[in-house]
Amino acid sequence: xxxxTKLGLFSLYAVVLLILAACSDKQEGASVAAxxxxxxxxxEESQAMVLLRGLPTLxxxxxxxxxxxxxxxxxxxxxxxxxxxPDLTLPLHHLYYSPTGRLYSxxxxxxxxxxxxxxxxxxxxxAVINGVNCLDTGGQQVGEDIMWHTVDGKEYMFVTFMGGTxxxxxxxxxxxxxxxxxxxxxxxxxxxxxxxxxxxxxxxxPHGISAYQDRLVVSSTVxxxxxxxxxxxxxxxxxxxxEPIQNIVVEDAKPVGFPSSPVEVLFVRxxxxxxxAPAVLVxxxxxxxxxxxPYNEADKSxxxxxxxxxxxxxxxGVPLEFYGNATExxxxxxxxxxxxxxxxxxxxxxxxxxxxxxxxxxxxxxxFFTAASGRNVIAIQNxxxxxxxxxxxxxxxxxxxxxxxxxxxxxxxxxSGERLARxxxxxxxxxxxxxxxxxxxxxxxxxH
Amino acid sequence: MATGGCDERQRVAxxxxxxxxxxxxxxxxxxxxxxxxxxxxxxxRRLFYDPRLSAAGTTSCxxxxxxxxxxxxxxxxxxxVSGRPLAFNSMTLANLMWGPQRFFWNGRAASLEEQALxxxxxxxxxxxxxxxxxxxxxxxxxYRELFETAYGExxxxxxxxxxxxxxxxxxxxxxxxxxxxxxxxxxxxxxxxGRKLFMAHPDVKVSLRGANCxxxxxxxxxxxxSARYDGFANNGLDDEEHLQPGLQVVTGNPAHRGLFKVPSLxxxxxxxxxxxxxxxxxxxxxxxxxxxxxxxxxxLSPLIVEADNRGGPAGGRISLxxxxxxxxxxxxxxxxxxxxxxxxxGRFSDPFASK
Numbered sequence: 001x002x003x004x005t006k007l008g009l010f011s012l013y014a015v016v017l018l019i020l021a022a023c024s025d026k027q028e029g030a031s032v033a034a035x036x037x038x039x040x041x042x043x044e045e046s047q048a049m050v051l052l053r054g055l056p057t058l059x060x061x062x063x064x065x066x067x068x069x070x071x072x073x074x075x076x077x078x079x080x081x082x083x084x085x086p087d088l089t090l091p092l093h094h095l096y097y098s099p100t101g102r103l104y105s106x107x108x109x110x111x112x113x114x115x116x117x118x119x120x121x122x123x124x125x126x127a128v129i130n131g132v133n134c135l136d137t138g139g140q141q142v143g144e145d146i147m148w149h150t151v152d153g154k155e156y157m158f159v160t161f162m163g164g165t166x167x168x169x170x171x172x173x174x175x176x177x178x179x180x181x182x183x184x185x186x187x188x189x190x191x192x193x194x195x196x197x198x199x200x201x202x203x204x205x206p207h208g209i210s211a212y213q214d215r216l217v218v219s220s221t222v223x224x225x226x227x228x229x230x231x232x233x234x235x236x237x238x239x240x241x242x243e244p245i246q247n248i249v250v251e252d253a254k255p256v257g258f259p260s261s262p263v264e265v266l267f268v269r270x271x272x273x274x275x276x277a278p279a280v281l282v283x284x285x286x287x288x289x290x291x292x293x294p295y296n297e298a299d300k301s302x303x304x305x306x307x308x309x310x311x312x313x314x315x316x317g318v319p320l321e322f323y324g325n326a327t328e329x330x331x332x333x334x335x336x337x338x339x340x341x342x343x344x345x346x347x348x349x350x351x352x353x354x355x356x357x358x359x360x361x362x363x364x365x366x367x368f369f370t371a372a373s374g375r376n377v378i379a380i381q382n383x384x385x386x387x388x389x390x391x392x393x394x395x396x397x398x399x400x401x402x403x404x405x406x407x408x409x410x411x412x413x414x415x416s417g418e419r420l421a422r423x424x425x426x427x428x429x430x431x432x433x434x435x436x437x438x439x440x441x442x443x444x445x446x447x448h
Numbered sequence: 449m450a451t452g453g454c455d456e457r458q459r460v461a462x463x464x465x466x467x468x469x470x471x472x473x474x475x476x477x478x479x480x481x482x483x484x485x486x487x488x489x490x491x492x493r494r495l496f497y498d499p500r501l502s503a504a505g506t507t508s509c510x511x512x513x514x515x516x517x518x519x520x521x522x523x524x525x526x527x528x529v530s531g532r533p534l535a536f537n538s539m540t541l542a543n544l545m546w547g548p549q550r551f552f553w554n555g556r557a558a559s560l561e562e563q564a565l566x567x568x569x570x571x572x573x574x575x576x577x578x579x580x581x582x583x584x585x586x587x588x589x590x591y592r593e594l595f596e597t598a599y600g601e602x603x604x605x606x607x608x609x610x611x612x613x614x615x616x617x618x619x620x621x622x623x624x625x626x627x628x629x630x631x632x633x634x635x636x637x638x639x640x641x642g643r644k645l646f647m648a649h650p651d652v653k654v655s656l657r658g659a660n661c662x663x664x665x666x667x668x669x670x671x672x673x674s675a676r677y678d679g680f681a682n683n684g685l686d687d688e689e690h691l692q693p694g695l696q697v698v699t700g701n702p703a704h705r706g707l708f709k710v711p712s713l714x715x716x717x718x719x720x721x722x723x724x725x726x727x728x729x730x731x732x733x734x735x736x737x738x739x740x741x742x743x744x745x746x747x748l749s750p751l752i753v754e755a756d757n758r759g760g761p762a763g764g765r766i767s768l769x770x771x772x773x774x775x776x777x778x779x780x781x782x783x784x785x786x787x788x789x790x791x792x793x794g795r796f797s798d799p800f801a802s803k
Contacts, residue, residue: 100472105469120469121468121469123463123465123475125475125478127475181631181633182630
């Protein structure tokens with residue numbers, strides 16, 4: 001990491017502290033209301049799959065677990081089942097359900113960059129985690145996002161690997177194409193920048209992924225070591241040939257001095273927003289911005305990127321995830337830890353649909369469910385990367401990122417944004433929370 | 449009408465071990481007062497296959513629910529001890545824990561426990577007197593021990609609970625389609641084409657062809673919907689004049705006239721003839737009905753009315769307008785729902801025959 005890079009990160013950390021100082025309304029526990037009769041409730045709806053990260057200074061190991069998140073439940077925050085993964089140095093990263101209901105996880109550990117999580121049900125009907133089966137990725141490392149997409153009648157499972165075929169490469173990164181039935185590698189799409197001719201498309205540190213028709217877009221985020229390099233573009237891949245065909249730079253002010261680091265991408269398309277003009281939305285982690293790239297499906301061309309939201313001027317930073325329900329699109333911003341909400345019907349324009357939901361530092365992934373009380377809620381995982389703090393003697397501390405992290409899940413009323421409960425994983429379980437997903441029924445309605 | 453004490457059960461009944469169901473089937477709930485135990489399931493299995501449950505000692509549950517036919521009987525409508533045809537076709541018994549909490553074609557039972565005693569007492573089915581049955585079973589030492597262990601008593605309630613427990617364990621989860629869902633196999637081209645047609649509601653605006661099956665059979669792997677009456681539909685078998693009561697018998701609601709339970713399609717290739725009255729002998733006839741035989745009535749499912757691959761009906765005849773090839777593909781897909789393990793599993797078979 002260069003000195004200028006470090007200075008930039010420390011500058012951002014100072015900004016982070018200022019912002020966080022105004023955000024301390026933590027509320028542990030849950031308000032208890034009389035639940036309706038059990039027969040009228042789906043007792044599973046409020047349960048979540050979570051990936052937990054062992055914290056080195058606290059002597060805990062990585063795991064996958066099922067946790068109760070109903071703020072009205074007496075056992076709110078209880079881990080109902082946990083499978084520890086002591087063989088992994090780095091944790092599993094992101095959970096995704098396939099269209100046929102199989103549960104997958106990407107992973108940060110080189111020995112388990114992609115895995116299938118076995119699930120079943122016992123005689124009481126409760127979900128049981130049977131184990132984690134690490135898959136052969138053909139050498140690809142640091143799995144990030146997964147998307148299932150059908151091209152010309154054939155379905156594929158696409159996975160971004162930020163570490164490509166080796167994190168030792170300064171310009172690593174690949175997109176794995178898998179058979180969704182057998183999990184076999186069909187192709188590794190790789191176009192290293194160092195090997196690409198001047199102006200030729202490249203794939204660099206891919207993280208976010210989204211697709212529409214025969215076009216797939218992936219982001220160019222940051223080297224997995226968080227030091228070697230940072231991207232500032234998205235890559236368009238032609239799904240007819242499974243080859244990259246174009247890079248589009250999404251970068252403007254560099255509020256912290258880094259390249260913009262596009263993270264999640266969302267191809268707005270009619271299937272998620274009826275009538276919407278197709279376009280790609282891009283969150284830039286270090287640019288603090290949301291960009292819109294129009295797409296002309298007639299000639300398959302992408303227009304010039306337009307800045308749709310500027311966090312540097314709006315007081316937010318590190319935009320991360322896109323999620324949606326039937327009427328709204330939600331975007332999480334790790335700084336100061338909020339979720340902004342927009343009208344789904346107005347996409348690809350970002351027209352606010354309500355007040356921000358105030359979560360905690362590191363606001364990141366989220367799920368939606370109906371609590372036993374009948375109240376619709378949103379549960380937000382608050383951490384950026386689950387890194388430790390240097391003052392705790394934690395070797396995983398990397399500059400500001402260790403602090404953009406509340407190690408919690410907060411549960412909020414979906415309509416009002418009112419915080420109903422907070423589950424602090426570090427306080428209660430000596431672990432960080434890496435990811436959450438609804439146990440049954442995907443929370444990733446519009447994630448990709 | 450009960451024999452034995454009630455304080456033995458909790459001391460000795462063994463929670464069911466080795467039970468596992470697919471996660472994707474979804475959550476199920478077992479009544480708190482009838483948890484799955486080894487003894488209850490074994491007792492229920494014996495009762496299911498025991499002809500002593502009928503007055504004449506000739507008819508058991510398995511008479512109309514034959515394992516190799518996915519627990520149906522192959523008849524248009526079943527025939528019990530009276531020899532008179534019953535009103536309904538025998539329903540398949542598989543994955544009942546995930547179904548609606550209304551059982552039988554017209555939903556007249558609100559639980560598996562409730563439904564278990566109805567055929568036993570029905571004059572045309574088994575015509576058994578429950579008091580006499582309890583006495584007869586209590587006189588059998590092996591039954592007496594099983595009842596004592598499982599429920600602490602021999603009683604009608606215990607009989608119902610035991611039968612319900614056995615029925616809950618009838619889990620079918622190893623069809624080719626299950627294997628497909630688990631990623632163990634791929635469907636062939638025709639089956640895959642049928643799968644897509646099955647899953648699609650036709651939409652001419654986006655050139656999407658579909659057979660509209662999923663609109664009603666959304667829980668086709670299990671026992672149907674889990675909401676109270678959501679899993680009942682009028683699928684256009686009869687016109688207004690000939691509509692049968694159906695669910696209206698239970699609810700008294702005229703809007704429920706002609707609505708019958710949407711059955712699981714698991715093992716459907718083994719469960720002919722089809723429909724609540726067994727009017728169709730083959731899957732081809734079933735597809736022909738949905739393609740061009742639907743009869744209009746006031747309670748006909750609107751999802752059927754509007755499903756047309758040519759964009760109709762617009763005042764015309766209700767029809768899916770499927771091609772012969774599409775119908776063949778759907779049938780090929782339906783055959784992937786056959787679970788040979790289920791229809792041959794020893795744990796579901798006649799315990800008396802095995803001895």
